[in-house]
Amino acid sequence: MITKTAWKNVWRSKVRSLVVISSVAVGIFAGVFSVAVMEGAMAQRLDDALNDELSHIQIANKNFRANNDLACFMENTDEMKQKIMTLDEVRSVSDRIIVVGMANSATKSSGVQINGINPDEEKHVLELDRKLKPGTGNYLDKSGRSNMAYIGEDLAKELNIIRYSVTKEVIDSLRVRDVPQKVINKLEPSLEVRFKNEKAFNRELKKVISKEEETKYGYIIKEESQTYRENSRMLLTFIDKDNYQTGAVFRIAGLFDIPNKMFESSQVFVLKDDLQRLTGLSDGEEHIITIRLKDVSSTRVVTDKLKEMFPEMEVLNWREIQPDLAMMEELAGIMYGMFMGIILAALAFGIVNTMLMVVLERTKELGMLAAIGMNRKKIFRMIMSESVFLSLVGGVFGMIFSKIVITLTAKHGINFSGYKEGFEAMGYSAHIYPHIGNDFFVIVTFLIIITGILSAIYPALKALKLDPADALRTE
Amino acid sequence: MLSGLINYTYSTLAIMKSYKMAWRNLWRNRRRTIITVASVFFAVFFALIMRSIQLGTYDYMFKNMIESYSGYIQVQNEEFWEDRIVDNAIEFPGEIRKKMLEIPNVKEIIPRFESFALASSGSRTKGVMVMGIDPEKEKLLSDVQRKLIKYRLSDNAVEELKKEDIPEDVKKNLELFKGFTYASDRTICIELGIKERDSGLVMPMIRKHALVENGYIEIGKPGALVGDRLATYLGLSKGDSIVLISQGYHGVSAAGIYQVEGILHLPAPDIDSRIVYLPVDICQELYSAPGLLTSVVLHIDKNDDTSIDQTLSSLDSKLDEPYRVLGWKEMNETIVNQMDADNKSGMIMIGILYLVIAFGVFGTVLMMTAERRREFGVLVSIGMQKTKLAAVMVYEMIFIGLLGILAGIAVALPSIIYGYYHPIRFSSNMARMWEDYGFEPVMAFMWIDKYFLWQSVVVGIIVIVAVLYPVRKIIKLKEVNALKA
Numbered sequence A: 001m002i003t004k005t006a007w008k009n010v011w012r013s014k015v016r017s018l019v020v021i022s023s024v025a026v027g028i029f030a031g032v033f034s035v036a037v038m039e040g041a042m043a044q045r046l047d048d049a050l051n052d053e054l055s056h057i058q059i060a061n062k063n064f065r066a067n068n069d070l071a072c073f074m075e076n077t078d079e080m081k082q083k084i085m086t087l088d089e090v091r092s093v094s095d096r097i098i099v100v101g102m103a104n105s106a107t108k109s110s111g112v113q114i115n116g117i118n119p120d121e122e123k124h125v126l127e128l129d130r131k132l133k134p135g136t137g138n139y140l141d142k143s144g145r146s147n148m149a150y151i152g153e154d155l156a157k158e159l160n161i162i163r164y165s166v167t168k169e170v171i172d173s174l175r176v177r178d179v180p181q182k183v184i185n186k187l188e189p190s191l192e193v194r195f196k197n198e199k200a201f202n203r204e205l206k207k208v209i210s211k212e213e214e215t216k217y218g219y220i221i222k223e224e225s226q227t228y229r230e231n232s233r234m235l236l237t238f239i240d241k242d243n244y245q246t247g248a249v250f251r252i253a254g255l256f257d258i259p260n261k262m263f264e265s266s267q268v269f270v271l272k273d274d275l276q277r278l279t280g281l282s283d284g285e286e287h288i289i290t291i292r293l294k295d296v297s298s299t300r301v302v303t304d305k306l307k308e309m310f311p312e313m314e315v316l317n318w319r320e321i322q323p324d325l326a327m328m329e330e331l332a333g334i335m336y337g338m339f340m341g342i343i344l345a346a347l348a349f350g351i352v353n354t355m356l357m358v359v360l361e362r363t364k365e366l367g368m369l370a371a372i373g374m375n376r377k378k379i380f381r382m383i384m385s386e387s388v389f390l391s392l393v394g395g396v397f398g399m400i401f402s403k404i405v406i407t408l409t410a411k412h413g414i415n416f417s418g419y420k421e422g423f424e425a426m427g428y429s430a431h432i433y434p435h436i437g438n439d440f441f442v443i444v445t446f447l448i449i450i451t452g453i454l455s456a457i458y459p460a461l462k463a464l465k466l467d468p469a470d471a472l473r474t475e
Numbered sequence B: 001m002l003s004g005l006i007n008y009t010y011s012t013l014a015i016m017k018s019y020k021m022a023w024r025n026l027w028r029n030r031r032r033t034i035i036t037v038a039s040v041f042f043a044v045f046f047a048l049i050m051r052s053i054q055l056g057t058y059d060y061m062f063k064n065m066i067e068s069y070s071g072y073i074q075v076q077n078e079e080f081w082e083d084r085i086v087d088n089a090i091e092f093p094g095e096i097r098k099k100m101l102e103i104p105n106v107k108e109i110i111p112r113f114e115s116f117a118l119a120s121s122g123s124r125t126k127g128v129m130v131m132g133i134d135p136e137k138e139k140l141l142s143d144v145q146r147k148l149i150k151y152r153l154s155d156n157a158v159e160e161l162k163k164e165d166i167p168e169d170v171k172k173n174l175e176l177f178k179g180f181t182y183a184s185d186r187t188i189c190i191e192l193g194i195k196e197r198d199s200g201l202v203m204p205m206i207r208k209h210a211l212v213e214n215g216y217i218e219i220g221k222p223g224a225l226v227g228d229r230l231a232t233y234l235g236l237s238k239g240d241s242i243v244l245i246s247q248g249y250h251g252v253s254a255a256g257i258y259q260v261e262g263i264l265h266l267p268a269p270d271i272d273s274r275i276v277y278l279p280v281d282i283c284q285e286l287y288s289a290p291g292l293l294t295s296v297v298l299h300i301d302k303n304d305d306t307s308i309d310q311t312l313s314s315l316d317s318k319l320d321e322p323y324r325v326l327g328w329k330e331m332n333e334t335i336v337n338q339m340d341a342d343n344k345s346g347m348i349m350i351g352i353l354y355l356v357i358a359f360g361v362f363g364t365v366l367m368m369t370a371e372r373r374r375e376f377g378v379l380v381s382i383g384m385q386k387t388k389l390a391a392v393m394v395y396e397m398i399f400i401g402l403l404g405i406l407a408g409i410a411v412a413l414p415s416i417i418y419g420y421y422h423p424i425r426f427s428s429n430m431a432r433m434w435e436d437y438g439f440e441p442v443m444a445f446m447w448i449d450k451y452f453l454w455q456s457v458v459v460g461i462i463v464i465v466a467v468l469y470p471v472r473k474i475i476k477l478k479e480v481n482a483l484k485a
Helices: A002-010 A014-054 A077-085 A153-158 A168-176 A181-190 A198-208 A211-225 A261-266 A272-279 A296-309 A323-361 A363-371 A376-412 A417-425 A438-465 A468-473 B002-015 B018-070 B078-082 B094-101 B155-163 B168-176 B185-192 B196-210 B228-234 B280-286 B305-318 B333-371 B373-381 B386-421 B428-436 B450-475 B479-484
Strands: A057-061 A090-104 A109-117 A148-152 A162-165 A226-228 A233-239 A245-256 A267-271 A288-293 A313-317 B073-077 B106-121 B124-133 B224-227 B241-247 B253-264 B275-279 B295-300 B323-327
Touching (some): A014 A323, A014 A376, A077 A090, A077 A296, A109 A261, A148 A233, A153 A162, A162 A198, A162 A211, A168 A211, A198 A211, A211 A417, A261 A267, A267 A272, A323 A376, A376 A438, B018 B386, B018 B450, B078 B323, B124 B241, B224 B228, B228 B253, B275 B280, B305 B323, B333 B373
Parallel strands (some): A109 A267
Antiparallel strands (some): A057 A288, A090 A288, A148 A267, B073 B295
């Protein structure tokens, strides 16, 4: 009965209620959608980190991580792997040799970490094989040619292995990708000119097209204009087992393309056999065992089991290897809560004002209700409910609207192409697919109800203080 | 009697200024005014603090980047920026230097020879950035000497210090900052929370246990300065040798062994973990490129945006190919891009906040108009001009906006001023996360600047939009209907 009255009361002053409701709707929509964008970006980063870079658990010699020293390898890794596979939670394992060295092309060089892998095992632990940039070759193949390397697109750019030129075919594909003819015409003068790297090409682009055109189409033009010769060569140099400088020429099997540019420019993957031959390490002497679990949630349990199994080794899970990722995951919830909290606090001002108004303009009516015997508890509840209705109706509209927009944008993602460079330098993709779990909506609903209640306290207390006799006499 | 009252009201209305009436009107419903002002205050306060931290932190990071590495303006070989290899080093003959120094804002030319090498010590190896500098001139810009570490809180030093008689909270902080290094007394005092009155007592102990000896490099004398994180990685300390292997000018092989003269702590982790400084002539010798430089950094007098733009354009007009002039924004594109993205996201957040507040203000206006409809009717019937009535309304809203802004500024200002002089330094996990992204874990505040003005502009717009509704109502008011309300 009281709730029904409260609901009817809400609609007595339609315009005023609608202003409050729409303010709550807009605030909640903006908040939830922003959170979904942030969450989408973070979830993607986490997925990428686990699928491309870290996997779930890694085991290494106790001294390896601190020193990155070739001599800090583990022995009998085959036996270790078999033991690990006996655990039910483990899906797959793989081992690697890791050396730090330099990658040199004819004109440039760059410091890298060289990973000697067994591609057949690695495919089940990480997804890098699926991140092959189309048209750049293949993933490593154990039965294929020796001395092949799988490197990141960014490293290829750094080593001037990827070059740029606008050819007739590039122009055609730009047309297909809806780049306006006006922009394409501006590229005519640089037709068939070869640029040795991205910076040189950037400079040329800046000269011929305007800033807006660059932010809009720059990345498409750059993407299409890349030229890359399969099987380009580079020289890898490093120190071998006996501390001698060694190295060999590797041909590039293919390029991988992931959002994390740091990883892309610093990691080189080669066949383990090749690296064993060059460093003098033998079978069973490896630096890192990477473990993929069937389910991420069992990470902690399995880490503990492995620590017990190999007390003399360093067993680290992804949370320990990259504490920033773990912390990001933990702090994200708090951050979203704070974000919504600030918005709701701002909304509360509007609600308090409206409810206060409600009480003041109904002084006489409230007095009457009290005089005919409605008890104070009921009056209090009525005002509370009215406030909760106001905020909840707005909140529900806001949430429905944000859910719709999130679903729509999640289909194709939102591309912040203008900030690609900055995002990717931190390992984030600039193409974000907004996403938020349903539990977040439940939490937001609770927060809205709490906001409604808190905002009504002051006005409701005001109503309780009314003396029925005085209240009845007011105009 | 009624006519007397009307007469009285009429005469007061005629005399009383609109703004005075507006001010009195505000306090007729004190609570509502206060709540509305509070909502504006809330938004302004939050926006100011957030903007101050964001802008201040960018400023701090840029200054760090610029002053520890790139400088505000560099002149390089055209090819070098695109292809940072030794082969693209060039000469900077006297006449070119003279041309640069002719520009009033340019005070000094600081030579640099930058390249990459594989550094090793013992069996550990790492790709590093080798920077040949003029140790004396460099003091004008990145002041490498002042970044040499003075104290290191090694495990050992922390243990020893804990045994000494020092305040308990300092001991607790020692544990937290274990492994950290400091280049000055000031920073170590801030981080360990050593109060001024205690410093006379505590600093000698710290000097006794944590002091690090460091030398410096000079032109003509082989020797290297190594970044703190790199030194830790390679296990180097003063007096050890570091081997550098690389490719020299036109493919000549380059290798050298240098004694470490000092360890320095650079704020940007990304640079700190891979930098080796050599005297510029020693570096030229290593790469077999005598007399060549990869770039020169200009030491400038005024570093605000306009002066830099001016200097850049006059340099551009004076120098021909193959010399290329670069400003700091162009040199630090990635970080500028990151900060830009962060800046926009902060602006969106504040935008949402203001949007919500705008609704609240509009709601208040709506209520004010509705409840005073009859009053408006009376006033207009007894002869008050509608324009004047509208003006009163406008004044009321302006007052609300103004009070909100002033209150917001009044409360935010002390925190901003305090924060400006005492930047917040993160520790432990939070610091690690920031450092992993390549930022120094510091949150700084921006001094009073344009962003204060922007908050006022936004509130102004909200007020204007909100006041349109009652003004329209008043203009279209039908006295007869209004009186019946």
